[in-house]
Amino acid sequence: MKTKQRSVDFTGYWFILPCFLLLLGVLGFPMVMAVLNSFAPIWTKGLSNFTLAYYRKLFNDPIFFNSLLRTVYFVGATVALHLVLGLLVALALNSAIRARRFFRVVAILPWTVPDVIAGLVWACMYDPLSGLLNDALHRLGLIASPVEWLANPRLVMPSVILADVWRGYPFVMLVLLAGLQAIPREQYEAAKVDGASALHEFLYITLPNLKPLIAIATILDIIWQTRRFGLIWVMTEGGPARATEILSVLAYRQYFKFFNFEYASAISVVLALILLAIGIPYIRAISRRI
Amino acid sequence: MAMRALLIRGGVYLFLFFILVFNLTPFFWMLSTSLKTDAEVHAIPPTWWPRQPTLEEGYKKVLMWTNFPRYFLNSTLVSLSAAFISTLVGALAGYGFSRFYFPGRSFLIGILLASQMLPGVLLVGPYFKMLAKIGLYDSHLGLILAFSTLTLPFSAWMLKGFIDTVPHELDEAALLDGCTRLHAFIRVIFPLITPGMVATVIFAFLLAWGDLLWALCLTTTDSMATVTLGLSRLVTQFRVIWPQLMAGSVIAAFPPMLLYLFLQKYLVRGLTGGAVKE
Numbered sequence: 001m002k003t004k005q006r007s008v009d010f011t012g013y014w015f016i017l018p019c020f021l022l023l024l025g026v027l028g029f030p031m032v033m034a035v036l037n038s039f040a041p042i043w044t045k046g047l048s049n050f051t052l053a054y055y056r057k058l059f060n061d062p063i064f065f066n067s068l069l070r071t072v073y074f075v076g077a078t079v080a081l082h083l084v085l086g087l088l089v090a091l092a093l094n095s096a097i098r099a100r101r102f103f104r105v106v107a108i109l110p111w112t113v114p115d116v117i118a119g120l121v122w123a124c125m126y127d128p129l130s131g132l133l134n135d136a137l138h139r140l141g142l143i144a145s146p147v148e149w150l151a152n153p154r155l156v157m158p159s160v161i162l163a164d165v166w167r168g169y170p171f172v173m174l175v176l177l178a179g180l181q182a183i184p185r186e187q188y189e190a191a192k193v194d195g196a197s198a199l200h201e202f203l204y205i206t207l208p209n210l211k212p213l214i215a216i217a218t219i220l221d222i223i224w225q226t227r228r229f230g231l232i233w234v235m236t237e238g239g240p241a242r243a244t245e246i247l248s249v250l251a252y253r254q255y256f257k258f259f260n261f262e263y264a265s266a267i268s269v270v271l272a273l274i275l276l277a278i279g280i281p282y283i284r285a286i287s288r289r290i
Numbered sequence: 291m292a293m294r295a296l297l298i299r300g301g302v303y304l305f306l307f308f309i310l311v312f313n314l315t316p317f318f319w320m321l322s323t324s325l326k327t328d329a330e331v332h333a334i335p336p337t338w339w340p341r342q343p344t345l346e347e348g349y350k351k352v353l354m355w356t357n358f359p360r361y362f363l364n365s366t367l368v369s370l371s372a373a374f375i376s377t378l379v380g381a382l383a384g385y386g387f388s389r390f391y392f393p394g395r396s397f398l399i400g401i402l403l404a405s406q407m408l409p410g411v412l413l414v415g416p417y418f419k420m421l422a423k424i425g426l427y428d429s430h431l432g433l434i435l436a437f438s439t440l441t442l443p444f445s446a447w448m449l450k451g452f453i454d455t456v457p458h459e460l461d462e463a464a465l466l467d468g469c470t471r472l473h474a475f476i477r478v479i480f481p482l483i484t485p486g487m488v489a490t491v492i493f494a495f496l497l498a499w500g501d502l503l504w505a506l507c508l509t510t511t512d513s514m515a516t517v518t519l520g521l522s523r524l525v526t527q528f529r530v531i532w533p534q535l536m537a538g539s540v541i542a543a544f545p546p547m548l549l550y551l552f553l554q555k556y557l558v559r560g561l562t563g564g565a566v567k568e
Binding site for chain 1: 310383393546
């Protein structure tokens, strides 16, 4: 394939034209406008009045920095838990167990639920009086009075994270399970002959084989989790007292609730830069295979 | 040695049992709540199994008293349209990238892949302004175009992968028979990449179905709302009526659940850029 010299053919442009027209209209134009808007009130005063004031305000704003830290906390915790739980379940499903198909379907099921609905269901379970969680903990003798999972600023983030982990880890599990199944049997057989322990097999065969997939799943998950909006919005709307206001929620509220278009755009641009920085290795890795 | 192996096996099953409970409890609670009466939901202590399972309070009321059927219809219309546009345009682009070498090809592929990284909150504001200017705010067309495009990178990339596996000789034979490039694409490639197109249709459908942000920002009339938006509005009312909300959630979660289970292996392949081969 590689040795065959392919000639330049401009017909290709016609085939990709509709795709790039849509990308230009729905992604390109809004992106450019958002970047411009973060420097000037373009919607009211046009392109004059360029200023760095909005970024200056941003970098002096504790609300922004707290939101940034919260985003790191939310993304870090959910991605780490997705990975750990995803790997453990993938390993369990890859071992010689009965009813594997059944367990596999059950393991994937939460991921099939839209994140908005996952948020609603968990909010229902977290309900202080009529929810399942407080009742279960009460019956087990672990709590004496109802816990306000979503109204207590200190508990709300872990509660939201738990709901997200429930929905999010099956994707990582699916990717890693596919990776596990692709590891050649011979490698394990050779290790057996050499008398390797299960731990050694895991460290020197399983993990190195999974490494590229773990990397890809991590990057994809970081990007998705940083953009997460619906689950948090239906559970808390970023509250109470901003306790779950991650950057995507902050930017949305600034734009659509308070109409601070310039400030909201600056927040979104920072968010986009973070995501692109994280995503570039992923794009490189994929482009190399073209 | 045998004892240890048994212990490990026991540990694996115990772990899977916990996972079973963790994964299924929310589904159980959603179904259970949807079958209760509003009075029973507020009983203290809460009942785990509905005393008298009933469809009257949750399902009937959410279908008869709220705009839920309308939301469901809207979501179906918007998601299906977006899915077909995304797949069709994605297949054309996939063919362009798979079969032709032209200046800027790898740069454009880079753009295509990078566009997946952009956060929705960056785009949705100016897109909203743009729609308002051309009179498409609060319309389904604005939503359909948004969802078609948001899923395009995935569709194009995934279908390029499928088209790569179709031998060049097949379209060359069609060209020799006097077909144009477009004809060759439609007659020869289309039938051979049907599984890939089914996968991208479903994927785009699911993304559009599950979205909240874009529907929240681009529509305002209640009769234009999608299921996720409609349900999220039920929860922010003064008093949440859980049986109705959970009944709506069960209905809204049903189509994606079926589609996901059907699609899982393609999804993993598409999202990891072919790093996993199943």
